[in-house]
Amino acid sequence: MIQLKDVVFSRADGEAQRRIIDKVSVTIHDAQQVALVGDSGSGKTTLLNLLAGLLVPDSGEINVNGTVISELDENQLARYRRQIGVIFQHYQLLEALNIADNITFQARLNGLQVTKPALTALATRLGIAHKLSAFPSELSGGEQQRVGIARAIINQPKVILADEPTGNLDSERSQEVLELLQALCKEHEINLIMVTHSERLAVQFERQIRLKSGQLYD
Ligand SMILES: Nc1ncnc2c1ncn2[C@@H]1O[C@H](COP(=O)(O)OP(=O)(O)OP(=O)(O)O)[C@@H](O)[C@H]1O
Secondary structure (H helix, E strand, O other): OEEEEEEEEEEEEEOOOEEEEEEEEEEOOOEEEEEEEEEEOOOOOEEEEEEHHOOOOOOOEEOOOEEEEHOOOHHHHHHHHOOOOOOOOOOOOOOOOOOHHHHHHHHHHHHOOHHHHHHHHHHHHHHHHHHHHOOOHHHHHHHHHHHHHHHHHHHHOOOEEEEOOOOOOOHHHHOOOOOOOOHHHHHHOEEEEEOOOOOOHHHHOOOEEEEOOOOOOO
């Protein structure tokens, strides 16, 4: 379960401090899939970065599956960050590594055994099995994002945070990638929290969390 209680995060705005996240409280149950929506500048990426342990709130509490991440020190946060899956709009694949190594790199760093059959099965599911020896520059955008999904899933996270993962894709490709991501998260009982500008994609989630000027509204 993910629980935020009165989370506040501010940034310097000239001389003053401006609240980017303004007393956000929300509970997300295990394996729930949530779309995080709101206008540009409403604080979606900031909220995702707080959940990812990349930013620390000024006040309030963020509890992810029993760990109060807002109280962790840098080393503990680094360990926490390795355990969650993060998927970006810009795929952030490592150009020097082939696709198989891109997918398995983080999981292996975490000490997970990734067998070849497991890798092939996941890549087949995502339609990229024929690309495992290729390099990122040889893949289309949609294929690269499927690699991003495989990389996140193979690490066996309890939570995947995705920031506009389909933002670079046309609507058909976006739909395919969303369906794959949702299906895999469902099968593996992973919480999926996905930022999207697209109402069309957001309504396909069991729940929408809406942000306006750093506050939640229904
Ligand atoms: N490093 C920073 N320094 C100062 N202000 C920042 C910084 N990063 C973000 N902001 C401000 O915080 C607010 C929220 O930004 P955030 O990126 O979380 O919004 P968003 O909802 O994800 O927007 P978008 O949909 O455009 O990506 C914006 O007003 C932005 O200008």
